[in-house]
Amino acid sequence: MSDLLGRLRGRGWRMTAQRRVVAEVLDGEHVHLTADEVHARAVAKLPEISRATVYNTLGELVSLGEVLEVSTDKRAKRYDPNAHRPHHHLVCAQCGAIRDVHPTGNPLADLPDSERFGFTVSDVEMTYRGLCPNCSTA
């Protein structure tokens, strides 16, 4: 994650304790925290950090392309630090567990011109749904 911090500094990001903590919290694979979860973990490391700062920082990370906003859950947005390898998501319909997945195939090519309605299509987002091992045995 020091990578991320370096990259950010390179882009003229002003480095503060708060921003560092938010970036640290978002480290890892299969990490998909809500803003509130990020805030809770950030508070553990830096008790004075405010909710607004967490929201601001997350928003900045998203617009810098370092973090993805995911909305698999229909309530809160989730933040996914794995922005540099394109991927999709697999979500447990019951408990909400999320995995990053990499389907084969090229879904963009699967949308015929006749179904594009004149749009310039640039991206697809796929959300697989099912039951995770835990929830399917229960």
Added chain:
Amino acid sequence: MSDLLGRLRGRGWRMTAQRRVVAEVLDGEHVHLTADEVHARAVAKLPEISRATVYNTLGELVSLGEVLEVSTDKRAKRYDPNAHRPHHHLVCAQCGAIRDVHPTGNPLADLPDSERFGFTVSDVEMTYRGLCPNCSTA
């Protein structure tokens, strides 16, 4: 849409002016209204209808499988009456316009076992993003 009303009555739904109005508002192709938009249009036809009733009715339509909940936009849920032909969505990243689309191919088959993490996968939801004709010329 009289179809829908008939089907609902057949399932023991008590028919009220409010429910009829909500069902009417949701008629059509490429319709993806938020709950508030549904409410606004319903009020135009039946001024006394309350927000809670619209939410209740939408929720019932969803659990009866007559209407789909879509969350292409990261804010409010949208309601899609086209529940009987499976389809995906194409969204304008700028103005939010939504079209129903039918890609070829079978995305479920594109998720290898090694990427399933033991889940029982049952469904995929695809959201294509791009710019609509209007927004891409601007």
Added chain:
DNA sequence: GCTTGACTTAGACAAGGTCCATTGTAGGAT
């Protein structure tokens, strides 16, 4: 045309998120 249980209503409430005026501080200039 009565009855009754399902439906509707208004408004309070909750969660997630945004905004803003004020205070604090990173990092360049001296």
Added chain:
DNA sequence: ATCCTACAATGGACCTTGTCTAAGTCAAGC
């Protein structure tokens, strides 16, 4: 090393979306 200042953080008000509840209303069977 210290000072400055533009940018960042704070906390609290506020907004939007959605849910809940208690009381009143009404569709539909008798």
